[in-house]
Amino acid sequence: MALVFTALADSGCAMLLGAAKSAAVAGNGQSLWRQLNVTQCFSMMLISVGLYGFGMSLNDIIDRRRDQLISPNRPLPSGRIGVKTAHVVCTLLILMALFGGETYSDVVPNCALSLVLVFFTAGLITFYDFAAKYLVAPGLLSLGLIRFFHATIAAPGLPVLWHPLFLLNHVTIVSTVAYHWEQKRPALRPVHWWSVFLGLVGLNVFAVGLVWWRRHARNPELPLDQILTLGPQLFIPLIAAGVFVGLGIWIRYRNANPRDAGQTLMLAGLLWLIVYDAVFAAGFGGAAAGLAVLALLPAAYLSVLAMRAWSRVMLLSQRPQFKRVET
Numbered sequence: 001m002a003l004v005f006t007a008l009a010d011s012g013c014a015m016l017l018g019a020a021k022s023a024a025v026a027g028n029g030q031s032l033w034r035q036l037n038v039t040q041c042f043s044m045m046l047i048s049v050g051l052y053g054f055g056m057s058l059n060d061i062i063d064r065r066r067d068q069l070i071s072p073n074r075p076l077p078s079g080r081i082g083v084k085t086a087h088v089v090c091t092l093l094i095l096m097a098l099f100g101g102e103t104y105s106d107v108v109p110n111c112a113l114s115l116v117l118v119f120f121t122a123g124l125i126t127f128y129d130f131a132a133k134y135l136v137a138p139g140l141l142s143l144g145l146i147r148f149f150h151a152t153i154a155a156p157g158l159p160v161l162w163h164p165l166f167l168l169n170h171v172t173i174v175s176t177v178a179y180h181w182e183q184k185r186p187a188l189r190p191v192h193w194w195s196v197f198l199g200l201v202g203l204n205v206f207a208v209g210l211v212w213w214r215r216h217a218r219n220p221e222l223p224l225d226q227i228l229t230l231g232p233q234l235f236i237p238l239i240a241a242g243v244f245v246g247l248g249i250w251i252r253y254r255n256a257n258p259r260d261a262g263q264t265l266m267l268a269g270l271l272w273l274i275v276y277d278a279v280f281a282a283g284f285g286g287a288a289a290g291l292a293v294l295a296l297l298p299a300a301y302l303s304v305l306a307m308r309a310w311s312r313v314m315l316l317s318q319r320p321q322f323k324r325v326e327t
Contacts, residue, residue, distance in 0.1 A: 001056055002307045005300035006273045007048040010151045010167060013277035013293050015044055017163060018155030020285040022109075032285050043104035044154055047118055050097025051150060055125040057090040062129050073314075080314070094122060101153070113156040121149045136186060137195035140179065141203070144172030147273070160229045161211050163280045165204060166237055167273060170244075172200055174269030177248070181262030233283030240279055244272050271300055 019035035026035075060067070060076055061083070068077040075081040081089075101118030105111055124146050132139040148168040152158060176196050180188050208228065215227045225231065248265055255261035274297040282290025 001053060002303035003270050003300060004049055004052045005296045005303060006270050007052040007150060008045065009274040009277040009293050009296045009300075010147060011044050011048045011154045012296070013163060013281045014151045014154035015040070016281045016285045016289045016293070017159045018157065020289070021155075021157075021159035032289065037107065039107045040104065043100045043107065046100030047097050047104065047153055048150070050093045050095075050100060051118070051121055051125065053093040054090060054097060054122065055129065055146070057086060057093060058126065059129045061086050061090060097122065104153075111154075111156055114153050117149055117153045117156060121146060121153065124149060136179075136188065137192045137199065140172055140176050140196050141199045143175050144168040144170075144200070145203070147171045158211060160280060160284050161207065162229065162234060162237070163276075165207060166241070166276050166280070168203065169200060170241070170269065170273065170276065172196065174248075174265060178262040178266040178269070181252070181258045181265065183259060183262075229284075233280075236279045236283055237276055240272075240275050244269070244275075247272075267304070271297065271304075274300060 015036070016032060019032040022035045023030045023032045060074065064076040064083070064086075067074050072078060076083065076086055097118055098115075101115040105113075105115040108114070124142060128139060128142040128146065132142040145168060148164045151164040151167055158164070176188070176193075212224075212227055215222060247268060251264050251268060252258075252261045255264060274293065278290045278294035278297070281293045
């Protein structure tokens, strides 16, 4: 749950990009900050925290019997949290997200689609937790799609299409490589690699084509670079992607155990989403917007460290498990 800051960064960046576009349309040198209000920001926070927590809690509820065998110290199998309590928490979290979506759709102009996207993203999360994660390639693609649609809730008009597309591709690729390094089952076969690759290509082509078709139909005279928001600002996210590739290589060779490397890569990959959010916010909204998003990176990392320390404390409080040694 500490990584909820990555979801907040994704939605916050999308909200800032939408505000920057609204400020540009309004003209008169208006600041993007004037396009935002407290209710809007609070509603988006409820959406992000609600959806992220809903996905995490639902996953733990579904996996509780398996966790009894492989992770008995987790809250549900250890008995620290009851199953009924977990269902209540899960329900409250999704209701929080839906309430935030309703409020956001009401207070933000041209965002009536936001509530629909909250429902759709929640459905995609449910599909992943119940089925897709057992189907390998569909599960890996679903993880990327969840990030994509979550980022579009704040700005359904996709003011900068490349932002949610970067999230989609990054999460899918990192999840696939980490899955392989951690040697999860079923093992990745060539058909899985090709399915993920072709699926990503198809999703990217479809998204770009759909945005081009809709905007070109509205204004046939609009040049391609404006339709697809092509510009020098995109070089920085590309550089950030290259830096992460180098970081991934370093993680692999620093860890002799591939399982440890996979877990480290997954954590670093999720935290790196905030870097993408920050560079997109800075490129299209200004340095202040980028710094505001980047501030979530140390908060996320410190939260991860704090929750790991708390987990170790809780582990000490558990009754020891004894096994008879056969001689």
